[in-house]
Amino acid sequence: MYDDLDRPPLRVRALERTLSSDGWRVQLLAETDSTNAVVADRARAGEPAGLVVVAESQTAGRGRLDRSWVSPPRAGLTFSVLLRPAPAVLAWQSLLGGVAVARAVREVAQVDAVLKWPNDVLVEGKKLCGLLAEALVSGAVVLGIGLNVTTREDELPHGGATSLQLVGAVTVDREPLLKAVLRHLALPAGPGDYRALCATIGRRVRLELPGGAAVEGVADAVDTGGRLVVNGVAYAAGDVVHLR
Numbered sequence: 001m002y003d004d005l006d007r008p009p010l011r012v013r014a015l016e017r018t019l020s021s022d023g024w025r026v027q028l029l030a031e032t033d034s035t036n037a038v039v040a041d042r043a044r045a046g047e048p049a050g051l052v053v054v055a056e057s058q059t060a061g062r063g064r065l066d067r068s069w070v071s072p073p074r075a076g077l078t079f080s081v082l083l084r085p086a087p088a089v090l091a092w093q094s095l096l097g098g099v100a101v102a103r104a105v106r107e108v109a110q111v112d113a114v115l116k117w118p119n120d121v122l123v124e125g126k127k128l129c130g131l132l133a134e135a136l137v138s139g140a141v142v143l144g145i146g147l148n149v150t151t152r153e154d155e156l157p158h159g160g161a162t163s164l165q166l167v168g169a170v171t172v173d174r175e176p177l178l179k180a181v182l183r184h185l186a187l188p189a190g191p192g193d194y195r196a197l198c199a200t201i202g203r204r205v206r207l208e209l210p211g212g213a214a215v216e217g218v219a220d221a222v223d224t225g226g227r228l229v230v231n232g233v234a235y236a237a238g239d240v241v242h243l244r
Helices: 012-020 035-044 087-109 174-186 191-197
Strands: 025-029 051-055 076-083 114-116 120-123 126-135 141-148 204-208 214-222 228-230 233-235 239-242
Touching (some): 087 114, 087 141, 087 191, 114 191, 141 174, 191 214, 204 228
Antiparallel strands (some): 120 126, 204 214, 214 228
8 A cells, every 4th residue: 555645656557558559668666776777778688669667766866967866756757768769869859858748748737838958847947857868879768757746845856846736737647647748759749849848048048067167148049959059159968047
């Protein structure tokens, strides 16, 4: 039995039945260190695309820039997907993962989710979801997604984060949310879809670069390689702060 009636467990058999027709193979774990690590191991062993590993509790999750990702058990959706994209899509895979999450949240939870470059999902200016894509030498991509669903304010890591429950979503049922994310992930999408949802474009930003340097200016665009263009210069990596 689970001890929090507001956070029921996912029903893996129901998910398997619904998602198998779309080519997804769902594995549900009660607890794991990192869903990305589990999927990466399976990918190296030759697992085909379509594997989805979901954890009700993740003890050593990582976000971008090696930050930890912590969520109470069953308070969110923590899962990783094995993709084997065409080479032309590879640079955009993590960004398009953000598109799938934002569209699913808008559709199912009915809140106005937007993207912060490269792939954070924001609601009301706060981080709702983070994504981490890891490319493997085999050509596979492991896309990790951490979406706050019923996380309470005192459980969040900082004041810049939020959850669907806190922003008044019409539902906090995790199963339709997971199904919608995977459905949108399977649909064709491209740079134009990302740019349409990206709240960073046109904003004044501070871009904190690897190594400690930072630049400030207007985010002019996201170029064809998925890089953020600030003051006319394209950057492939960095941490964005939206400035007022």
